[in-house]
Each structure stands twice: as structure tokens, then as C-alpha cells.
Amino acid sequence: MRVLENTGDYVLNALQGVGEAALLLLRGLSWSYQALKYRALVSEQMLFSGVESLPVVMVVAFFVGMVVSLQTGQEMARFQLQDNIGGIVAASMFREMGPVFSALIVAGRVGSSMAAQLGTMKVSEEIDALEAMSINPVRYLVMPRVLALLVMMPVLTLFANGVGLIGGALVGRYQIGVSYYTFFDTVVRNIQIRDITSGLIKAATFGLIIGSVSCHQGLKAAEGARGVGRATTRSLVYSFLFILMFDYFITAFIY
Amino acid sequence: MIDIVGLKKSLGGKEVLKGVDLRIDSGELLAVIGGSGAGKTVLLKHVIGFLKPDRGDILVNGVSVPRASQKELYEIRKDFGMLFQTAALLQSLTIGENLALPLKEHTKLSRQEIDRVVTERLNWVKLFNVENRLPSDLSVGMMKRAGLARALVRDPKIVLFDEPTTGLDPVLSSTIGQLIIDLHGRLKFTSIAVTHDMSLAYMIADRIAMLHHGRIIGIGTPEEIKTSKSQVVQQFIRGMPSIQSAESLLQR
Numbered sequence: 283m284r285v286l287e288n289t290g291d292y293v294l295n296a297l298q299g300v301g302e303a304a305l306l307l308l309r310g311l312s313w314s315y316q317a318l319k320y321r322a323l324v325s326e327q328m329l330f331s332g333v334e335s336l337p338v339v340m341v342v343a344f345f346v347g348m349v350v351s352l353q354t355g356q357e358m359a360r361f362q363l364q365d366n367i368g369g370i371v372a373a374s375m376f377r378e379m380g381p382v383f384s385a386l387i388v389a390g391r392v393g394s395s396m397a398a399q400l401g402t403m404k405v406s407e408e409i410d411a412l413e414a415m416s417i418n419p420v421r422y423l424v425m426p427r428v429l430a431l432l433v434m435m436p437v438l439t440l441f442a443n444g445v446g447l448i449g450g451a452l453v454g455r456y457q458i459g460v461s462y463y464t465f466f467d468t469v470v471r472n473i474q475i476r477d478i479t480s481g482l483i484k485a486a487t488f489g490l491i492i493g494s495v496s497c498h499q500g501l502k503a504a505e506g507a508r509g510v511g512r513a514t515t516r517s518l519v520y521s522f523l524f525i526l527m528f529d530y531f532i533t534a535f536i537y
Numbered sequence: 538m539i540d541i542v543g544l545k546k547s548l549g550g551k552e553v554l555k556g557v558d559l560r561i562d563s564g565e566l567l568a569v570i571g572g573s574g575a576g577k578t579v580l581l582k583h584v585i586g587f588l589k590p591d592r593g594d595i596l597v598n599g600v601s602v603p604r605a606s607q608k609e610l611y612e613i614r615k616d617f618g619m620l621f622q623t624a625a626l627l628q629s630l631t632i633g634e635n636l637a638l639p640l641k642e643h644t645k646l647s648r649q650e651i652d653r654v655v656t657e658r659l660n661w662v663k664l665f666n667v668e669n670r671l672p673s674d675l676s677v678g679m680m681k682r683a684g685l686a687r688a689l690v691r692d693p694k695i696v697l698f699d700e701p702t703t704g705l706d707p708v709l710s711s712t713i714g715q716l717i718i719d720l721h722g723r724l725k726f727t728s729i730a731v732t733h734d735m736s737l738a739y740m741i742a743d744r745i746a747m748l749h750h751g752r753i754i755g756i757g758t759p760e761e762i763k764t765s766k767s768q769v770v771q772q773f774i775r776g777m778p779s780i781q782s783a784e785s786l787l788q789r
Contacts, residue, residue, distance in 0.1 A: 403627075411625035414585055414697075415639040415687075416614040 299498070299520070306501070307494035310424040323426040331392040331427075332434030338391065339384050339438050340445045343375070346383055347446030348453045350374045355458035364458050368465035369472030371450035372443075376477045380443040381435075382529055385488035388435065389521035393496035396427055397517035400500025401510035409501065419501070428493035435489030436482045443481065480536045484529060491524045538563050539584060539695065539727060544593035546579060553579045555751035556593070566721055566728040568742035570735065572773065575748045577731035578622070581697050584729060585617055586610045597695065615643060618693035618726070622700040624684030626672040632659070632683050633668030636690050643691065658686040661723075662716055678709040682716065689720060696721075698730035702737050714740040735774050739763075747773065 317324050351371045358364045400423060403409050412419045447469065454460040496517040503513040544557040553576040561567045571577050582588045583595055586602045595602040597613060605613055626635050636655040640646055646654070652668075659667060662682040672680055681701065688696055701717065702710035714737045721728060721741070732738055738745050739759045746756040747770050755762060755770045765771060772778075 406628075407621045407623055407625035408627050410587060411619070411621060411627065413587065414614060414617060414619040414621075415642070416611045416617075417638065417642050418611065 302502075303494045303498040303520075306420065306424060306498045307428065307490055309420045310428040310494070310497070313418075313421040313425040314429055316421065316425070317429055320422070320426055323422070324429055327426045327430030328434050330395075331388060331430050332437055335388055335391055335434075335438060336441060339387050339442050342383055342387055343380065343442035343446040344449040346379045346442075347371060347375060347449030347451075350379065350446075351450035351453040352457060355454060355460070359458060364454075364460055365464050366468050366472075367450070367454050367458060367460060368447075368468035371454075371465075372447060372469040372473045373477055375443045375446040375450070376473060376481045377533070378481075378529070380439045380446060381481045381484040381488060382525065384435065384438045384442045384485060385492065385525045386522065388431070388438065388489075389492045389496075389518060389525065392431070393492040393521050394514045394518050396493070396496040397500040397503075398510055398514045400497055401503030401513040404501055404503045405506050405509060424493070424497045424501075427497055428490060431489035431493040432486055433489075435485040435492075439481055439485035443478075476536065480532070483536070484532050487528055487532060488525050491528060492521050495520045495524060538596075538598060539729070540594075540596040541580075541584070542594045542596070544580070544583060544595065545591045546576075546583065546588065547591055548579065553751055554583075554590070557748070557751070557753055559746060559753060559756075561727055561729060563727050564725050565743045566717075566730065566741055568738040568745045569729060569731045569748055570733060570738050570745055570773065571731075571748035572733065576751050577733075577748055578699055580748065581699055581729060581731050585614060585619060585697060615691070616694040618688035618691070618696040620681070620684050620688045620696070620698045620701055622703050624672070624677075624680040626680060626684055626687070628672050631669050631671055632664075632675070635672070635683065636687050639687070639691050654690065658690050659683070661689070661720060662686045663712075677704050678712070681705065681709075681713060685713070685716060685720070689724065692724060693726055696724075696726045696728045698728065698732070700732055700734075701730060702732065702734045707736075710734060710737055711740070713737070717741045735776075749773075 351367055354370045355364050355367045358367060400409075409419050412422060451462055451465045454465045455462055499513040499517040499520070503509045539559075539561040541557055541559040544554050545552070546554040557580060559567070569577050569580060579588065583590055584597070584602065586605065589603050597616075600613060602610070602613060626632070627638070630638065633652075633655050636658060637651050640651045640654060655668060659665070662685050664679060664682050664686065667675065667679070667683065672683070675683065685701075698717070702713050705713065717730070718741055730738070730741060742759060744757060745759055745762045746753050747762070749769050755765050755767050757765070762770065762774065
């Protein structure tokens with residue numbers, strides 16, 4: 283009986299959290315018309331979430347492209363089909379690997395930092411201070427972060443796709459024996475606009491998920507340093523979970 | 538004028554406020570004293586609308602704070618200034634930016650005008666050339682004064698002080714007290730200061746109210762409080778241990 287009760291509580295709390303995060307996202311986006319007024323804050327967040335994440339996203343994407351190329355190339359070589367790996371690497375990168383890996387990196391690097399920062403502000407009464415000054419924390423703190431992630435996630439994904447292709451092409455050339463021309467020729471012949479747009483739609487959605495989940499967890503933090511730590515961990519776990527869930531649903535919807 | 542009527546609030550299953558009635562007249566400075574956990578800060582959070590009461594009402598110049606919508610609440614708070622226990626300066630902003638923030642948000646002052654007001658308010662609290670320093674570079678006393686300057690930057694009609702001298706030595710506490718008196722004289726704001734620092738309460742308050750176990754058990758001028766016949770009030774203002782706590786100490 284107790285187990286049922288606890289499970290019920292857990293499910294209810296989880297659903298409440300999802301609802302709160304979704305509401306926070308809508309409230310944050312509803313202030314986006316003031317993005318120009320807060321352009322300094324938005325730019326600062328774009329720099330942090332986008333530009334500063336770029337090196338790690340590119341390194342990861344480079345190796346992901348290499349791994350996909352190697353795994354696919356070796357299997358396809360058994361059937362003399364290795365010339366097609368460019369198309370397969372591109373499809374993997376554009377549809378899945380680019381947006382998902384970029385999102386996981388940003389969730390780990392940026393989302394957790396946002397949750398920790400807002401959590402610290404919450405427990406040190408800085409959020410209350412904003413409220414006392416009649417400054418809406420959603421407008422001042424959440425909107426710039428969500429907007430920055432909404433814009434920068436697709437940009438990061440484009441870079442990840444490009445670098446992943448380069449990694450794949452290098453492995454194709456030196457380990458599978460496919461020329462650069464053949465590799466990129468199959469990329470151009472096989473990739474459709476839908477492959478690119480679906481990846482970008484995913485990336486933008488993941489940006490919104492990371493922003494809303496992380497800000498929500500941060501603003502909910504309580505009980506000092508322990509609460510901030512918990513908020514940071516939760517932001518990461520929930521972001522990962524929702525990124526992969528939404529990845530499936532968007533894929534199912536588009537394809 | 539602030540009217541607190543029959544305020545009741547439970548937090549975590551514990552009744553923190555059990556029906557508080559208080560009236561603070563325009564321009565008056567009321568100190569609310571009481572032990573730790575007496576509900577002083579909870580009371581203050583209701584006045585500024587951070588918490589909603591279970592029962593009762595808070596009227597600020599006739600407008601109900603608990604019944605105000607979020608938008609109305611932000612309008613009401615434009616008349617407020619608040620000094621937090623920890624000063625609550627935004628750590629990512631410089632002191633100057635902290636003070637400029639409410640001015641940028643709510644006024645159309647030019648950058649030069651904002652800079653002038655910021656410097657003037659900092660000078661009021663005896664802080665000089667700290668505009669470009671981060672809060673983490675300041676001592677606790679300086680942070681409190683910067684927090685006070687931020688609370689006053691828009692000439693508020695109501696100022697709330699949450700334990701303004703916590704963590705300060707007696708000299709600094711007295712400095713903060715004197716600053717509050719000077720600034721109250723200059724700006725004539727209505728004010729509630731919650732504190733357990735009796736010397737500060739005597740120094741700054743027009744009236745003192747004692748909150749004990751969620752109820753106001755004594756209210757009056759500092760002189761009236763000093764001569765109160767209530768045993769609990771006398772115990773508190775003289776810093777004597779309560780009979781209960783003395784017994785529990787002896788048992789240990």
C-alpha cells in the first residue's frame with residue numbers, strides 16, 4: 283500500500299513539475315517581445331550557451347561523425363556498398379546525432395549551470411530582491427535564457443552537422459577507402475531538405491526544453507546548498523529524459 | 538499607511554502567525570521584535586506580497602496586497618523598498634548596476650541621470666567609489682549599506698527592513714541604525730523593521746511591537762515596551778532565558 287502511495291506521489295509530483303515547467307516556458311516566451319530591451323542579457327546568454335559551447339560541441343560531433351562513418355563503412359564494405367556512407371553519415375548527423383548530441387552537451391554544460399545559478403539566486407534571496415524591486419524574474423532571468431537557447435541550439439546543430447560530416451569523410455577516406463568526392467557526392471544526392479529542417483526543429487525544441495527545465499529547477503530550489511545541488515542534478519536528468527522523449531515524438535511526427 | 542488585519546499563516550503544518558493585527562501610520566517606523574522563529578520575517582513577506590495569508594488581510598494605503606493580481610502587485614511594490622537580511626545584492630552585477638537596475642526598469646532617466654542618482658544614494662549611506670566593485674568585494678557592513686542604498690534608490694514610500702543588523706558588530710549596527718534614522722528623517726517613509734536587536738529597536742523605532750508564538754503580545758513606544766509588565770516581553774528585552782529553556786538546559 284505504501285509503495286502504491288509513494289509511486290502515486292512521485293507521478294503526481296513529476297506531472298506537476300512538467301506542468302510548471304511548461305507554464306514557465308510559455309510565460310518566458312510571452313515576454314520575448316521585450317528581447318530588444320534586454321538585448322544585452324540575451325546576447326550574454328547567447329554567448330554563454332552558444333559561442334562558449336561551440337568547441338566542445340564540435341569536438342564531440344567530429345568523433346560522432348567518425349564513429350558513424352567507421353561502423354557503417356565497415357559493415358557496408360562487406361557488401362561492396364561503402365561508397366554510400368556519405369549519405370548515411372549525413373542522414374545520421376542531420377536527423378539525429380547533430381541535434382541530440384548538441385542538446386545533451388548543452389544540457390550538461392549550460393542547463394546545469396543555469397539551474398545552479400538561479401538556484402543560488404533563489405536561496406540567497408536575490409530572486410526575492412528582484413520581486414521586491416517590481417522586476418519580474420521570469421522576464422529578467424528566464425526569457426533571455428530560453429530565447430538564447432532557442433536561437434543558439436539550431437546554430438550549434440548546424441556546426442555539429444558540418445563537423446560531423448568532416449569527421450566522417452576523413453574516416454571514409456583513410457579507413458574505408460572512399461574518396462572525398464564520392465563521400466560528399468552521396469551526401470548531396472541523398473540528403474533532403476526535410477532531413478535538415480527536422481534536425482533544426484528538434485534542436486530548437488531541445489533548446490526550449492533545456493531552458494525551461496533548468497530555469498524551473500533553479501527557481502524551485504530550496505534548502506541552501508543541498509537544494510541547489512539537487513536542482514542542478516534534476517535539471518540534467520529531466521533535460522536528458524525529455525530530450526530523448528521528444529526526439530522520438532518529433533521523429534515519429536515528421537517521418 | 539499599512540493595516541494588517543487578523544493575519545494567519547501556517548507553514549509546513551505549523552501555525553506561524555495566529556492572528557496578527559497591526560496598524561502602521563504614514564511616516565511611522567515600527568520595529569517588530571521577537572525571538573527566532575517567532576514569525577517576524579513571515580510577517581514582512583506578507584506585507585510585500587511574497588506570501589499569501591491563510592486568513593486576514595494586509596492593506597497598503599487601502600489596497601489589499603493578498604487580493605492583488607500579479608500585475609497589481611508589481612505596481613504596489615513600486616512604492617516599496619526592502620533591505621534583506623543578507624542584503625541580497627545581485628552577485629553578478631556591480632554595486633552601481635545593482636542600484637541602477639530599478640531605475641532602468643521603472644524610469645525613463647538618462648544614463649547620466651541614473652549614474653548621478655546611484656552615486657548620490659551610495660554617498661547617503663557613506664559608500665564612496667564602490668560603483669564598479671562587485672558585492673563579493675565588499676565587507677558585510679558595506680553590503681548592508683549598499684542594500685540600503687538600493688532599497689532607497691527610487692524614493693520609496695514604504696521601506697521594509699529584515700534584520701538589518703544581523704551579522705554586524707555593535708559599532709556597525711549602530712552605524713546602520715543611525716543611517717536608518719537619517720534616511721527616515723530625509724525621506725519620511727513608512728517603515729517596518731523586524732529585528733531581535735533591542736538596541737537597534739530602541740534607537741530607530743517610533744513604536745515597537747513584540748511578536749511571540751505568532752501573536753502580538755505587546756506594542757508601544759520604546760519607553761512603554763521597556764516598562765512593559767509582560768513577563769515574556771521583559772524576558773526578551775533583557776535577554777533572559779525563558780523558564781522552559783532554563784529547565785531543559787538543567788535537565789541536560
